[in-house]
Amino acid sequence: MRILGILARMALGLVFLAAAWDKIVDPAAFAKILRNYQILPDMLVYGVALVLPWIEVVTGMCLLTGFVARGAGLCASLMMGVFLAAMAWAVHKGISTQCGCFTTKADDAISAATFIRDGSIMVLALLVTVESFVRARRA
């Protein structure tokens, strides 16, 4: 059971590292996508586009290594919650935009598939978080 928990945590870490890569390579493109969500004020868009992918990287590394795993699990769950809420907002407002989840290229538009994918990642993140909290309490 513990091995399963570790594997799930490491898988989640890899997902976050993979998600961060494109945004780090081309933060200007990621900023453009963020801006199109029309949630953040313009003056915050570049700052968020620069910092968010690195928080994903640190979260991913922590999940992979188990360092501050409880905080990393919670951080991953919170980020997934925010990402899903942002996509729901865009759909609600009728904004046709890229998801900006795993790539900054124009082939990842928000769709049912992106909701299912991100929802699955959120479930995984919640499981990892609960498991890390339970383990921390037992320790």
Added chain:
Amino acid sequence: MAYGTARRAAPLWLELAVICLLGAGLSVAMNMAREEPLPWVADFAALDRREALRRGLETIDAHGAITMLGKPGVVFIDARSAEEFFLGHVSGAKHLPQEAMYGDLDAAAAALGLSNEDRLVVYCGNLLCDKSKELAEALRTAGYPYVTVVTDGLDGWLAVGGPTEGGA
């Protein structure tokens, strides 16, 4: 964990703070290491204007565009695909897809009854799309001097409550 050596976990807030601070620190360091560091605060309106100016185009946002609707000599042009146009467009807009610039643009514009004295207000889907800018550039080259691009496109138009027609 061995008896008597149990290590107290760090407080949760501290774990979250470590992650956020490390992420922020890395982002600052890596941005500084870029050949051309990105500004932390960007004036997107100015960037849009600069990009349009580089193409020799006038720009307007949806707030401004809505005041032009219905004025004599102003024609709204939808640069998106036929499917998108069919699903909904600015009231009274004419459909001239961006792809028309690769064919006989003069004939396509003439078929829509456009005059080179009209003020053409060109839009596409949203802030990310380039179809409106590309078509506007082509229209200027084709002899239509009064061309304006709606920078935030139909999404911006909907956000300010601009009237639309078409769609199910």
